[in-house]
Amino acid sequence: MFHVQKMSVEDFTFAVRLTNTMNWNLVEEDFQFMKDLEPKGCFIIRDESERIGVATIISFGKVGWLGNVIVREEFRRRGAGSLLVKHALEYLTKQDVETIGLYAYQNKIQFYQRLGFEYDSNFVVLTGKPESSSEQVHQREATKNDEREIIDLDHLCFGASRRKLLAPILDESSNVCYVSGEKGSIRGFVVAKAYLGMAEVGPLVCQRGCPDIAVDLLKAVLNRVGGLEVITCVPEKESTICSTLMRRGFNEAFRVARMFYGAPRPNDCIYMAESLERG
Numbered sequence: 001m002f003h004v005q006k007m008s009v010e011d012f013t014f015a016v017r018l019t020n021t022m023n024w025n026l027v028e029e030d031f032q033f034m035k036d037l038e039p040k041g042c043f044i045i046r047d048e049s050e051r052i053g054v055a056t057i058i059s060f061g062k063v064g065w066l067g068n069v070i071v072r073e074e075f076r077r078r079g080a081g082s083l084l085v086k087h088a089l090e091y092l093t094k095q096d097v098e099t100i101g102l103y104a105y106q107n108k109i110q111f112y113q114r115l116g117f118e119y120d121s122n123f124v125v126l127t128g129k130p131e132s133s134s135e136q137v138h139q140r141e142a143t144k145n146d147e148r149e150i151i152d153l154d155h156l157c158f159g160a161s162r163r164k165l166l167a168p169i170l171d172e173s174s175n176v177c178y179v180s181g182e183k184g185s186i187r188g189f190v191v192a193k194a195y196l197g198m199a200e201v202g203p204l205v206c207q208r209g210c211p212d213i214a215v216d217l218l219k220a221v222l223n224r225v226g227g228l229e230v231i232t233c234v235p236e237k238e239s240t241i242c243s244t245l246m247r248r249g250f251n252e253a254f255r256v257a258r259m260f261y262g263a264p265r266p267n268d269c270i271y272m273a274e275s276l277e278r279g
């Protein structure tokens with residue numbers, strides 16, 4: 001008999017071991033970070049007392065995000081994954097979340113469709129180890145004074161305020177953020193989170209119609225993370241960003257489908273994901 005519970009600190013080792021089977025590169029601190037952001041939003045599913053799977057969610061007002069959905073291989077195709085997802089949906093809808101997003105592997109699209117999610121668009125996960133370049137870029141590093149405007153611009157693009165996620169990311173001294181424009185007229189920003197000798201570039205948010213700014217922001221941040229293994233998640237339709245990354249030696253690792261349960265939020269902008277598990 002399967003049942004879903006709130007994940008506790010004692011479950012982190014299991015969660016890391018299980019997600020490592022998919023090479024998701026998570027460590028216990030990642031689950032602690034998710035728990036700090038959404039104290040009741042990390043779930044564990046058991047078969048009787050045995051731990052068999054995990055999932056995490058985060059809510060941003062009317063928008064929520066589902067990630068890290070995984071069940072131990074020997075327990076799959078018996079309904080545990082569906083129960084985990086339904087539990088997460090119920091938790092979020094009880095909090096008045098109206099739209100729930102996720103990034104699905106291509107071979108899991110049907111699984112999520114059966115649970116009420118609809119396909120939105122494809123994203124490409126690109127990885128690489130860029131060299132720093134001497135090319136001149138015109139973007140500046142963000143300061144604490146830019147934080148509010150960055151969060152407001154992100155809100156316009158994402159469809160909900162991600163303050164609770166972005167504020168700690170921007171405050172972390174090992175992360176870097178570049179903005180385009182002066183205070184009061186910021187047109188785009190990009191963040192790189194550095195951890196364990198790697199870096200994840202995202203979110204990148206930029207007003208639609210400004211691909212040159214988006215590319216310039218990307219170049220600025222790549223110069224800063226030069227020499228590290230970098231991962232990014234880019235909309236397939238943003239061919240200028242994809243080709244910029246390819247020219248810097250990035251390769252496609254895999255593709256995911258962005259899917260929504262409930263109406264998609266408007267986002268007329270250039271957008272690279274913050275992460276697969278948080279949108």
Ligand SMILES: CC(C)(COP(=O)(O)OP(=O)(O)OC[C@H]1O[C@@H](n2cnc3c(N)ncnc32)[C@H](O)[C@@H]1OP(=O)(O)O)[C@@H](O)C(=O)NCCC(=O)NCCS
Pocket residue numbers: 022069070071072075076077078079080081082083103104105108110111112114
């Ligand atoms: C995705 C995942 C979590 C699903 O977990 P699961 O426990 O197998 O999920 P379920 O058993 O509820 O459903 C899986 C399939 O088994 C079927 N199924 C469910 N109960 C069944 C049963 N008793 N007998 C036969 N089939 C059954 C479901 O209809 C479903 O089919 P579908 O994929 O064609 O829709 C699991 O495959 C997994 O951990 N994969 C690796 C990690 C991963 O890819 N995560 C998703 C990231 S996007």
